[in-house]
Amino acid sequence: MKAVGARLPRYDGMGHVTGHTRFVDDVRVPGMLWAKALRSPHHHAAIVHMDTSKAAAMPGVHTIVTWEDVPLLEYGHLSGLGIPADEPLLARDVVRYKGQPIALVAADDEETASAAAAAIEIEYEERPALLDVRLAFDEDAPKIHHWGNWYPHFEEEMDVRQIRKGNIDQAFEDADKIISGVYRSSAIEQAPVETQVGLAVPEPDGRLTIYSCTQALYFSLGVVAAHLEVPLNKVKIVGGTVGGGFGGKVDTATDTVIALAAQKTGRPVKWRWTREEEFLASSTRGPWHMEIIDAVTNDGWILGRKMLTLHDSGAYARFSPYGLTKHSFHHTGAYTIPNLHFDGYVVFTNRVPSTAMRGFGVTSISFAGETHMTRVANELGMDPYEIRLKNANRVGDTSPNRIRYTDPSTVDVVKAIANAEGRDLEPALAGMTRATRSGEMLPPHLVDQLDTSEGSH
Amino acid sequence: MAKHRGKGISAIEYPTGMNQNGDPSQAWIKVKPDGRVDVFSGTADIGNGAKTIQSQIVAEAIGVPYDWVTFDNSNTDSSPVCTGTFASRATFVGGNAVLKAAKEVKLKLLEAAGKEMEISPEDLEINDGEVSVKGSPSEKMGVDEVAGAAAYGHGVLITGTGAQLKPYSEITNSATGEVDSPPHSAISYAACAVEVEVDDETGEVLVLEMTQCYDVGRAINPALVEGQIQGGAMMGLGLGVLENSYPYYPSVDHRGAQYNSYMIPSPLDMPKVKTIIIENPSADGPYGAKGIGEMANNSQPPAIASAVQDAVGIWVTEIPITPEAVLKALEAKNAGDDSVRRDGKLVSFDEELSVNTVASGLSWSA
Incomplete structure (x- = not known):
C-alpha cells in the first residue's frame, strides 16, 4: 500500500474529535500558580x-x-536576522497600544491574581494616538514610536522597501490607458479556539520546562533564552500540538513572562488568556493600504505597475518588515509585468501589533492585484480570463526581483476554472500552456525580461 | 428592491517556505527492534496536518505501513531544529528533512537485511514492511525481523538524520530589490470563481458558490489538502465579507471581544465549494509537493469583490465588503457618483481613499 497519495486517516484526528488530545491548558502540575496581567487601558x-x-x-x-x-x-x-528590537517584554515608561502588558501577577488562583493586578498603583499621562497609516507622514502627526512613525531599518538603513525593474516612465508613456485604484484590507482576529496559554515549570536540575502553544518550538526557545540570557540547554519547550494557530502563535506571547515568574517563585506558573484578551490584546492580521497604477494597452497587456503600500504594523515591528518584503516580492501576483516601481512602508500606529497570519504579506496583494485586474479588464472591455492568461507567468519569465520562473501554473489554474465554469475560451487561449513565450504571446515589451538560461527556479 | 447575482474570478500565486529562505528544518529517525519507526521532528502541528503528512512521507520512503510510524514533535530536547510551522513550509521544508532521514534509515535496513539474507543490499527492496529480492518477491524477510537482527545480532542502531536548508537569499541591491538567489522554495498557483447574490435593500452579500483550483505539486494526502483548501475558503469568506477587528476604524471603539460580537464564518455560511487539484510537481519538493496551506484563504476576497461589481455595478475596494459598505456605494452610484475620474488616458478610481486626498505627508502619482 502506497502511503503518499493515499487518503490516510489524520494522525491525531481521533484524539481531536473525541476531546482526548492533551493541549497546554490540559496540563496541571502540583503547586501550580496562576497568572494575570496588568494591561494598558490607553492606546x-x-x-x-x-x-x-x-x-x-x-x-x-x-x-x-x-x-x-x-x-x-x-x-x-x-533579532535573529540582525534587525534591532523595539518591543519591551513588559512596558517600561510608555505604553503604545491598549492591552499592552505591563506587569504579571502570579498568585494562588486566577481571581487573586486579577484582583492584585487591578490593585497595582499606576499613573499614566495620555498621549495622542496615531490611528491611520496615511496620516503617519504628515508633519503634525503624533510621534508614537522611538524609531519614528515608520520602520527605518531595511538594508542600508533605508526606510522604504523598493522594487525597481525596467523603465517605468517609458511604460507609462507607451500605455493606452493608465488605470489606478486604492485597495484596503482590515485588521482581523486570529480567533483560534485555544487562546494564548503557557505553563512554566522549574525543574530540580535548574532547568525550566515550558508547556507552550507555540507554532515554532525552536523560535520560542530562542526568544525565551535571549530574554533570560541563558543558553538553549536551560530551557525545554514542550508543545507541538496547537489548538489552532494561523501565525499569531509564532509570537511568543506568554512563555517568557511565565518563565520569569517561575524563576522568581520557584513554582510552576500558568497563564491562560481569556477570550477577551485573545480578541483584544493578541496580535491581529495586519491591515494594508495599497495604491496601484497600471500602464496598460488597449489589447490587454500590462506594461508597467507603480505601487505604494503602507503596511499597518500596529505599535511594534514584530514580523511586519518581513511581511512587507514578501509583499513587495509578490506585488505582480501571478503575472509578468516588466516595468515596476514599488515603494512600501511599515507604518506604526497605536493599534495592537499585527503579526504573521495565513498568507502573510500576500493575502493583501492578492486582493488588491486581482480586484484591480478585473477592473482593468472591465475598463478595456476585455474578458477577465483572457487578460489573466495573456499576462500569466510563463516559464522563463522573470519575477519582480529578477528570478526566473521554472514551473508557473497561472495558465493551468485559470484554464481549469474556465473549464469548470463552462467558459469556452477562444482557441489561442484554450491551447495555451505554461511553456516559454513565443509568437503573439511574446510582444516586444516582454522580450527583455525573459531569462533564457536553464536555472533551477 | 431586488437581489442580483454576479460572478467573479481570481488567479493568485504564493511562495513555499520563508521569504528569502535561511529557515532550516531537521529531523532524525530511529527504528525499534520490531521495525517500528520513531520520527523526531521539530514541526508543530497547528491543525494543518503536519504529523500526518510527515508520517506518510516516512512510511513511503522506508516502505513500511503508515501505522508503524510514531511521530514525536513534542519538545526541543528530543527534536532537532525546525524554524516552525508557518510560511507554508511544514510539508515542503519539514517534509524534506524527514524524507532525507528516512532514506538513510532505509539504506541501513537494507544493509542489515543483506547481511541476514546473504545478498547484496542493492538487490533488495522494501515494500509494505517486507524486504524482498528484486525480481524474486518470494525471497523475503520482514522489516521487523531485520530490525531485530540489527539490534540483537549485529549490534547496530538503525537511525537516520535529515536537514533541509535553502541558504538565505540576499538582497544585493536595496534600491531595486534584486536578490542573489531564488527567495523561495517553490511557488504554488491557484484560481477561484465565485457567484454571489447581493441584496440591494439590505446590502448583504451572500456567496452562493465557489470553485477553486490549486496546484499543490503533489497531494501527499488528498483528503487533507482538500480540507486545507475548504478551510481556507471559509477564512477567505470571512476576509471578504465579515471580519474586521476595528469595524469603525479609525475609531477604535466597537471591537468584538467574543465570538458573538466578532463574526467569523460558521459552517452554515459556507457556500457550495468545488475543489480541483492540479499536480505539477515541484522539482525540489518531497514527492513533488508544494505548500498551499496559507494561500488557501487568498483567492476568495478578490473574486468576491469582482462578483459584487458584476452583480450591482459597484466597486467596494475595502474588505470586508459589509452591508454598510455595499449600501453606501449603491447610494453614491444612484446619486451619479461612480468614484472614477477620467482625464486623457488616465482612469483614476477611489481617489477619496488615496493618501493624496487624506494626508499631506506623502505625494504619490502616476
Whole structure:
C-alpha cells in the first residue's frame, strides 16, 4: 500500500474529535500558580508612576513580574536576522497600544491574581494616538514610536522597501490607458479556539520546562533564552500540538513572562488568556493600504505597475518588515509585468501589533492585484480570463526581483476554472500552456525580461 | 428592491517556505527492534496536518505501513531544529528533512537485511514492511525481523538524520530589490470563481458558490489538502465579507471581544465549494509537493469583490465588503457618483481613499 497519495486517516484526528488530545491548558502540575496581567487601558500613554508593593502584599500573591525583572527587556522577532528590537517584554515608561502588558501577577488562583493586578498603583499621562497609516507622514502627526512613525531599518538603513525593474516612465508613456485604484484590507482576529496559554515549570536540575502553544518550538526557545540570557540547554519547550494557530502563535506571547515568574517563585506558573484578551490584546492580521497604477494597452497587456503600500504594523515591528518584503516580492501576483516601481512602508500606529497570519504579506496583494485586474479588464472591455492568461507567468519569465520562473501554473489554474465554469475560451487561449513565450504571446515589451538560461527556479 | 447575482474570478500565486529562505528544518529517525519507526521532528502541528503528512512521507520512503510510524514533535530536547510551522513550509521544508532521514534509515535496513539474507543490499527492496529480492518477491524477510537482527545480532542502531536548508537569499541591491538567489522554495498557483447574490435593500452579500483550483505539486494526502483548501475558503469568506477587528476604524471603539460580537464564518455560511487539484510537481519538493496551506484563504476576497461589481455595478475596494459598505456605494452610484475620474488616458478610481486626498505627508502619482 502506497502511503503518499493515499487518503490516510489524520494522525491525531481521533484524539481531536473525541476531546482526548492533551493541549497546554490540559496540563496541571502540583503547586501550580496562576497568572494575570496588568494591561494598558490607553492606546498611547507615558507611565509616570507605578507601585506594585500593595498588590504584592495581598494574601495569595506570590510575585509580580515587571520590566525590572527581565534580563534582556527588548528582543525582537527579527533579532535573529540582525534587525534591532523595539518591543519591551513588559512596558517600561510608555505604553503604545491598549492591552499592552505591563506587569504579571502570579498568585494562588486566577481571581487573586486579577484582583492584585487591578490593585497595582499606576499613573499614566495620555498621549495622542496615531490611528491611520496615511496620516503617519504628515508633519503634525503624533510621534508614537522611538524609531519614528515608520520602520527605518531595511538594508542600508533605508526606510522604504523598493522594487525597481525596467523603465517605468517609458511604460507609462507607451500605455493606452493608465488605470489606478486604492485597495484596503482590515485588521482581523486570529480567533483560534485555544487562546494564548503557557505553563512554566522549574525543574530540580535548574532547568525550566515550558508547556507552550507555540507554532515554532525552536523560535520560542530562542526568544525565551535571549530574554533570560541563558543558553538553549536551560530551557525545554514542550508543545507541538496547537489548538489552532494561523501565525499569531509564532509570537511568543506568554512563555517568557511565565518563565520569569517561575524563576522568581520557584513554582510552576500558568497563564491562560481569556477570550477577551485573545480578541483584544493578541496580535491581529495586519491591515494594508495599497495604491496601484497600471500602464496598460488597449489589447490587454500590462506594461508597467507603480505601487505604494503602507503596511499597518500596529505599535511594534514584530514580523511586519518581513511581511512587507514578501509583499513587495509578490506585488505582480501571478503575472509578468516588466516595468515596476514599488515603494512600501511599515507604518506604526497605536493599534495592537499585527503579526504573521495565513498568507502573510500576500493575502493583501492578492486582493488588491486581482480586484484591480478585473477592473482593468472591465475598463478595456476585455474578458477577465483572457487578460489573466495573456499576462500569466510563463516559464522563463522573470519575477519582480529578477528570478526566473521554472514551473508557473497561472495558465493551468485559470484554464481549469474556465473549464469548470463552462467558459469556452477562444482557441489561442484554450491551447495555451505554461511553456516559454513565443509568437503573439511574446510582444516586444516582454522580450527583455525573459531569462533564457536553464536555472533551477 | 431586488437581489442580483454576479460572478467573479481570481488567479493568485504564493511562495513555499520563508521569504528569502535561511529557515532550516531537521529531523532524525530511529527504528525499534520490531521495525517500528520513531520520527523526531521539530514541526508543530497547528491543525494543518503536519504529523500526518510527515508520517506518510516516512512510511513511503522506508516502505513500511503508515501505522508503524510514531511521530514525536513534542519538545526541543528530543527534536532537532525546525524554524516552525508557518510560511507554508511544514510539508515542503519539514517534509524534506524527514524524507532525507528516512532514506538513510532505509539504506541501513537494507544493509542489515543483506547481511541476514546473504545478498547484496542493492538487490533488495522494501515494500509494505517486507524486504524482498528484486525480481524474486518470494525471497523475503520482514522489516521487523531485520530490525531485530540489527539490534540483537549485529549490534547496530538503525537511525537516520535529515536537514533541509535553502541558504538565505540576499538582497544585493536595496534600491531595486534584486536578490542573489531564488527567495523561495517553490511557488504554488491557484484560481477561484465565485457567484454571489447581493441584496440591494439590505446590502448583504451572500456567496452562493465557489470553485477553486490549486496546484499543490503533489497531494501527499488528498483528503487533507482538500480540507486545507475548504478551510481556507471559509477564512477567505470571512476576509471578504465579515471580519474586521476595528469595524469603525479609525475609531477604535466597537471591537468584538467574543465570538458573538466578532463574526467569523460558521459552517452554515459556507457556500457550495468545488475543489480541483492540479499536480505539477515541484522539482525540489518531497514527492513533488508544494505548500498551499496559507494561500488557501487568498483567492476568495478578490473574486468576491469582482462578483459584487458584476452583480450591482459597484466597486467596494475595502474588505470586508459589509452591508454598510455595499449600501453606501449603491447610494453614491444612484446619486451619479461612480468614484472614477477620467482625464486623457488616465482612469483614476477611489481617489477619496488615496493618501493624496487624506494626508499631506506623502505625494504619490502616476
